[in-house]
Amino acid sequence: MNSTTLNRASLLIVSILLIASQQAVAQAGHLDPTFGSGGIVTTDFGDQTGSSNVASANAVTIQSNGKIVVGGGVPSHTGFPVPAVARYNTNGSLDTTFGTGGMVAISSLEDAPFTAITLQTDGKIVAVAGGFTAYVVRYTSAGVLDSTFGSGGIVTLNEINGPTQSGVLVQPDGKILVADRALFRLLSDGQFDTSFGTGGTARTAGYPATGLALLPNGKILVASSFAGTSGFISQYDANGSLDTTFGIGGQLASPGTAAGLVLLGTGDFLAGGSLTNNSIQIPFNESSGFAVSRYLGVGITDASFGTNGGNVTTVPNSTGVATSGLAVQPSGDIVMLGTANQLGQTAFALARYTATGQLDTTFGTNGTAVTLFGPGASVSANGLAIQSDGKIVAVGSYSVFVPYHGFDTAFKLARYLGQ
Numbered sequence: 001m002n003s004t005t006l007n008r009a010s011l012l013i014v015s016i017l018l019i020a021s022q023q024a025v026a027q028a029g030h031l032d033p034t035f036g037s038g039g040i041v042t043t044d045f046g047d048q049t050g051s052s053n054v055a056s057a058n059a060v061t062i063q064s065n066g067k068i069v070v071g072g073g074v075p076s077h078t079g080f081p082v083p084a085v086a087r088y089n090t091n092g093s094l095d096t097t098f099g100t101g102g103m104v105a106i107s108s109l110e111d112a113p114f115t116a117i118t119l120q121t122d123g124k125i126v127a128v129a130g131g132f133t134a135y136v137v138r139y140t141s142a143g144v145l146d147s148t149f150g151s152g153g154i155v156t157l158n159e160i161n162g163p164t165q166s167g168v169l170v171q172p173d174g175k176i177l178v179a180d181r182a183l184f185r186l187l188s189d190g191q192f193d194t195s196f197g198t199g200g201t202a203r204t205a206g207y208p209a210t211g212l213a214l215l216p217n218g219k220i221l222v223a224s225s226f227a228g229t230s231g232f233i234s235q236y237d238a239n240g241s242l243d244t245t246f247g248i249g250g251q252l253a254s255p256g257t258a259a260g261l262v263l264l265g266t267g268d269f270l271a272g273g274s275l276t277n278n279s280i281q282i283p284f285n286e287s288s289g290f291a292v293s294r295y296l297g298v299g300i301t302d303a304s305f306g307t308n309g310g311n312v313t314t315v316p317n318s319t320g321v322a323t324s325g326l327a328v329q330p331s332g333d334i335v336m337l338g339t340a341n342q343l344g345q346t347a348f349a350l351a352r353y354t355a356t357g358q359l360d361t362t363f364g365t366n367g368t369a370v371t372l373f374g375p376g377a378s379v380s381a382n383g384l385a386i387q388s389d390g391k392i393v394a395v396g397s398y399s400v401f402v403p404y405h406g407f408d409t410a411f412k413l414a415r416y417l418g419q
Contacts, residue, residue, distance in 0.1 A: 026417060027362075027364075027417065028352070028360075028362060028363045028364070028416075028417050028418055028419050029350065029352065029363040029364030029365075029368075029369040029416055029417065030364070030369070030416065030417050031371065031414060031415070031416060031417075032391060032415040032416060032417050034091065035091060035092045035413075035415035036091075036092035036413065036415070039414055039415055039416070040371070040373075040412065040413070040414050041088065041092040041411075041412070041413040041414075041415075042398070042410050042411070042412060042413075043055075043086060043094065043103075043410055043411040043413075044408070044409075044410040045074055045075050045409050045410060045411075046075075046408065046409075047402060047405040047406040047407065047408050047409075048075050048406050048407050048408075048409055049079075049406045049407075050079055050406070050407070051399070051407050052079070052080065052081075053075045053076070053079050053080055053081060053407075053409075054075060054081065054397065054399045054407055054409035055072065055073065055074050055075060055081065055397060055398070055399075055409040055410055055411055056072045056073045056081065056113050056380070056382065056396075056397035056411075057070050057071075057072040057086075057382060057383060057395040057396055057397060057411040057412065057413065058071060058072040058073070058113060058114060058115050058116075058382045058383055058395075058397075059071040059072070059114060059115060059116050059117040059127070059382070059383045059395075060117070060383040060384070060385045060393055060394075060395045060413075061117050061118060061119055061385055062385050062386075062387055062388070062393065063119060063123070066090040066387065066388070067087055067088065067089060067090065067095055068087065068088040068089075068090075068092075068385070068393055068413070069085060069086075069087050069088075069117060069119070069125060070085065070086045070087070070088070070117075070383070070395050070411065070413065071083070071084070071085050071113075071114030071115075071116070071117035071127045071383075072084060072086075072113050072114055072382075072395075072397070072411065073112075073113025073114065074103075074105055075409060076105075076107060076110065078110055080110045080111040081111060081113050082105050082106055082107050082108075082109055082110060082111075082112070082113075083105065083106050083109050083112055083113050083114045083127070083129040083135075083137065084103055084104065084105035084106075084113075084114070085099070085103065085104050085105075085114065085117070085125060085127060085139060085143065086098075086099075086102055086103040086411065087099070087102055087103075087143065088102070088413065092413065092415070097142070098142065098143040099142075099143030099144075100143075103143075104139065104143045104144075104145075106129075106137065106145075106154070109129055109131070109135060109154075110131075111131045111132070112129040112130065112131030112132075112133065112134075112135060113129065113130070113131070114127040114128065114129050114130075114137075115128055115129070115130040115165055115166045116128040116130075116165075116166045116167050116168040116178075117168070118168050118169055118170055119170075120170050120174075121170075122141075123140075123141035124138055124139065124140055124141060124146060125138065125139040125140075125141070125143075126138050126168055126170060126176055127139075127168070128166045128167075128168045128178055128180065130165065130166050130180065133156060133157070134156075134157040134166070134178075134180050135154055135155065135156055135157065136150070136154070136155040136157065136168070136176065136178055136184075136186060136190070137153060137154050137155075138150070138153055138190070139153065148189060149189060149190040150189075150190030151190075155186060155190045157178070157180065157184055157201075165208060165209065165210050165225075166178065166179060166180040166208075166209055167179040167180075167209050167210070167211055167212030167222070167223075167261075168212065169212055169213070169214055171214060174187075174188035175187060175188060175193055176188070176190075177212065177214065177220065178212075179204070179209035179211075179212040179222050180208065180209055181204070181208050181209070182201050182202065182203055182204055183196075183197065183201065183202040183203075183204055183220070183222070183236065183240055184200060184201050184202075185197070185200055185202075185240070186200065195239065196239060196240045197239070197240035197241075201240075202236065202240030202241070204222060204224070204234065204236075205232070205234045205242055205250060205251055206222075206224040206226075206232035206234055206251060207224040207225055207226040207230075207231075207232065208224060208225070208226075209222050209223065209224050210223050210224060210225045210231070210257075210258060210259050210260070210261070211223030211258065211259070211260055211261030211271075211326075212261065213261055213262070213263040213269065214263075215263065215267070215297075216267075217238075218237075218238035219235055219236065219237060219238060219243060220235065220236040220237075220238070220240075221233060221234070221235050221261060221263060221269060222234045222235075222236065222261075223254075223258040223259070223260065223261035223271060224258060225257040225258050225259055225273065229256075229257065230253070230256070230257065231253070231254040231256065231257040231258025231259070231271070231273050232251050232252065232253055232254065232258060233247070233251065233252050233254060233258060233261065233269075233271055233295070233299070234246075234247075234250055234251045235247070235250055235251075235299065236250075245298070246298065246299040247298075247299030247300070248299075251299075252295065252299045252300070254271045254273060254291075254293060255273070255275055255291045255293055255310055255312075256273045256274050256275035256291045257273030257274050257291075257323060258271045258272075258273050259272060259273045259274065259322075259323040259324055259325070259326070259338075260272040260273065260323065260324070260325055260326025260327075260336070260384075261326065262326055262327065262328055262334075264328070266297075267297035268294060268295060268296050268297055268302060269294070269295055269297070270292060270293070270294050270295075270326060270328070270334060271292070271293050271295065271326075272290065272291065272292045272293075272323055272325075272326035272334075272336050273290075273291050273323045274288075274289070274290065274291060274320070274321055274322055274323040274338065275288050275289060275290075275291040275312050288312065288314060288320070289312050289313045289314035289315060289318075289320075289321055290312065290313045290315070290321055290323055290336045290338060290349075290351045291310060291311070291312045291313075291323070292306070292310055292311055292326070292334060292336060292353060292357065293305070293306070293309055293310035294306070294309060294310070294357060295309075304356070305356060305357040306353075306356070306357030306358065307357075310357065311353060311357050311358070311359060313351045313359055313367065313368065315340050315342075315349050315351070315368050315370060316365070316368065316370075317342055317343055317370075318340040318341055318342050318343075318347075318349065318370070319341045320340070320341045321338040321339065321340045321341075321349055322338050322339045322380075323336060323337070323338040324337055324338055324339065324380075324381055324382050324383070324384070325337035325338070325381070325382075325383060325384025325394070326384070327384050327385065327386045327392075328386070329386050329390045329392075329418055330386070330388065330389075330390050331390060331418075331419070332354075332355035333352055333353065333354060333355065333360060333363075334352065334353040334354075334355070334357075335350060335351070335352050335384065335386065335392055336350065336351045336352075336353075337349070337350055337381050337383075337384040337394050338350075338381055339379065339380050339381045339396070340370055342370060342372065345372055345375070345377070346377070346378055346379045346380065347370050347371055347372045347373070347379065348370070348371040348373075348379065348381040348394050348396060348412075348414055349368065349369070349370050349371075349381065350363075350364065350368060350369040350370075350392065350394070350416065351363075351367055351368045351369075352364070352367060353367075369416060371414055373398060373412060374400070376400050376401065377398060377399070377400045378398070378399050378400065379396055379397065379398050379412060380396050380397045381394055381395075381396040382395060382396045382397065383395040383396070386418070387418070389418065390418030390419050391415055391416065391417060391418045392415065392416040392417075392418055393413065393414075393415050393416075394413070394414045394415075394416070395411065395412065395413050395414075396411075396412050397409070397410075397411070397412070398410045398411070398412040
């Protein structure tokens with residue numbers, strides 16, 4: 001064999017090994033190296049003197065062009081966070097065409113970070129700010145408060161009940177539905193829809209909302225959770241009254257919490273949360289893992305899903321998982337997001353299931369994936385979205401105590417490969 005042939009053979013072997021290495025790394029559930037730095041994006045807001053004035057990325061949605069819109073709260077000079085929206089390009093860089101340098105904040109709404117966010121078909125952004133008073137805010141696609149909505153782009157909801165999670169969606173007719181401690185429906189200009197409930201507000205059964213979905217027939221599904229221990233799914237008619245043909249008297253209980261809700265094209269739906277374990281080995285109200293269930297549209301368990309209708313998954317080396325997100329990929333696979341307590345550290349945690357409710361062992365490490373952000377860091381995984389290519393975007397809050405400086409705080413975004 002001459003030297004030229006030998007060199008070509010060596011190059012071929014190297015190429016094969018490189019391709020094999022890339023394929024091994026490019027596994028579903030691994031961080032996406034094309035996003036930010038090794039799959040992680042950090043938007044830092046510097047040191048803050050108090051632990052209450054920290055950043056929180058709470059909700060995320062994906063535009064049709066692939067840009068990522070994140071809603072949450074950012075530190076302010078008052079010592080309390082204010083609601084903010086940031087938009088990122090597909091590579092994770094801030095989109096400087098949006099707002100100021102990629103971000104907009106409302107300094108007048110103190111201690112009311114955005115907790116839910118959605119997009120209208122015209123590209124406008126609708127977000128719910130959940131504090132001791134709840135607000136609905138609409139921005140143009142460029143990040144400017146929409147003056148045609150409410151008062152200068154802001155609607156104040158008639159509730160003062162303390163911070164809570166929420167859900168928001170835009171109906172096909174342009175009306176905006178909000179689930180918080182109550183159900184609210186607004187007309188497209190921000191006025192309350194008086195045909196809904198009483199003056200646009202309907203009382204909800206159960207606890208503060210954690211998820212919201214609209215059926216094709218106009219009925220409304222709401223997930224709710226109480227103190228991280230129990231959850232319910234309720235269904236309402238289009239006028240805001242409880243639909244007593246659903247479940248038992250309009251409600252059904254879910255295993256553990258009901259932190260996520262996804263309506264399927266069949267009319268069935270998924271609920272996801274954390275299963276609480278009060279055993280001696282696990283501290284009181286510590287969750288034993290992710291819990292996902294599937295239900296038929298009439299509000300009964302689909303026994304063909306998982307084992308007797310559901311699946312519970314522990315995360316290795318974790319004493320508990322607080323579930324915060326549930327979504328379905330274009331492939332039909334089901335993804336859950338939560339915050340894991342991992343050997344004294346908090347981390348982003350994911351689990352993936354097949355469409356039939358079986359843990360997908362080809363995802364991450366035997367079905368789960370965990371992302372740590374360094375020693376001493378306190379993180380909370382709060383929002384989940386799936387891109388059209390199946391990639392998974394998780395967002396959350398980050399803070400770490402820096403001696404003599406205070407708390408360094410940031411948005412954390414992580415993108416994972418979907419296949």
